[in-house]
Amino acid sequence: MLIGRGAKQNPRIFPVFQSPTVTVEEHLASTQSIANLIDQTLLKPEATAEDVVRVCREAAEHGFCSVCINPHWVRLAGATLAGARVRVCTVIGFPLGANKALVKTAEARLALDEGAAEIDMVQNIGALRSGDFAIVQSEIVELAEIAHGSKALLKVILETCLLNDDQKRKACALAVEAKADFVKTSTGFSTSGAAEEDIRLMRQTVGAAVGVKAAGGIRSLDAVRRMVAAGATRIGTSSGVQILREFRDGVSNTGGTQGAY
DSSP states (O other): OTTTTSBOOOOOOOOSSSTTTOHHHHHHHSHHHHHTTEEEEEEEEEOOOHHHHHHHHHHHHHTEEEEEEGGHHHHHHHHHHHSSSSSEEEEEETTTTOOOHHHHHHHHHHHHTTTTEEEEEEOHHHHHHOHHHHHHHHHHHHHHHHHTTTTTTEEEEEGGSSSSSHHHHHHHHHHHTOSSSSSOOOOOSSSSSHHHHHHHHHHHHHTSSEEEEESSOOOOOHHHHHHHTTSSSSESSOEEEEEEEEHTTEEEEEOOOOOOO
């Protein structure tokens, strides 16, 4: 399928939604099963075209589910990944989520037109914390319709480190009602990243029909294992190659999770 003017993408080649009923052992049974979980991520503002090409080539070599890059690089990522089984993912309203919905929808349409197959949007965090739930939900509804109209997936970034548990549950419920495909913990640019307890809360709230993406500070196979055990079905990380190397070589890096990717 050709998405807009971007490179050719097949949004359903990979098992892009990993069932939470699959066991941790099945998720982590092989380098490919682990790679299927990973959105290899490069969201640093200083990243260059050379950096983007390198990450895309690594993703193609190792078979990651997607490459997640800033919107400016969508077309380059699509061209670099042409013919590969790796999806192009980009971020919308990133990293604060405070843009008007009109701006987020325009960003999403352009990204899809240029070849994105997955959209990670930041919810309106301030509106959620203010109790303006209609604003939060309406923009997710609109972005879900736009994404699904292009056969793309929509993930909603909650920024869990800025929310209390009730707010996390409410954000998850709004995203599910709005037909989002995933809820996601973090941008990786706030006060902290993914936490096991947040993954458990999110999985309990959304049930089995929606994906849960853990992102922010996941840099080791041990961290991946803990996130998957808690209920994550996708992992956002800049350390995918290192994680696969740990699995292949049997070398453990027990580094925990921190804020940045």
